[in-house]
Amino acid sequence: MEVIAKTKFARVSPRKLRYLRPVVINKEAESAIEVLKNIPNSGAVIIRKLIKSALSNAGQKKPEQKLWYVKNLLIDEGPRMKRMRSAPMGRAVVIQKKLSHLKVILEEIPESQINKRNIYGTKGKSNRA
Numbered sequence: 001m002e003v004i005a006k007t008k009f010a011r012v013s014p015r016k017l018r019y020l021r022p023v024v025i026n027k028e029a030e031s032a033i034e035v036l037k038n039i040p041n042s043g044a045v046i047i048r049k050l051i052k053s054a055l056s057n058a059g060q061k062k063p064e065q066k067l068w069y070v071k072n073l074l075i076d077e078g079p080r081m082k083r084m085r086s087a088p089m090g091r092a093v094v095i096q097k098k099l100s101h102l103k104v105i106l107e108e109i110p111e112s113q114i115n116k117r118n119i120y121g122t123k124g125k126s127n128r129a
Helices: 014-018 029-037 042-061
Strands: 002-010 068-086 092-108
Touching: 002 042, 002 068, 014 042, 014 068, 014 092, 029 042, 029 068, 042 068, 042 092
Parallel strands: none
Antiparallel strands: 002 092, 068 092
């Protein structure tokens, strides 16, 4: 079962958020939150709050399930706020402040896979000596 949480009009550029996507994708939700606590970026705070919201939604839908993993994190561009800044020779230039739309999808970890680590989407080390 999947659980979804969305946030819209986040005041962080999508470019600044997209480099955080590989950090949380295919990880357990609780460990992704712990990793994001140590990243000094305002986008990490937004993504961490979004994952917490998705976990809260999961608790409402299926309270007996405790372990969830981040199946997908979608980061889309929202509208742009346009601001004017004065420029030389009496001109003005437009500053565009970009906004983001985020969507996180959590999926429950099956009972048979709970004791295994890094089971979703990661390649294991080869058995070479």
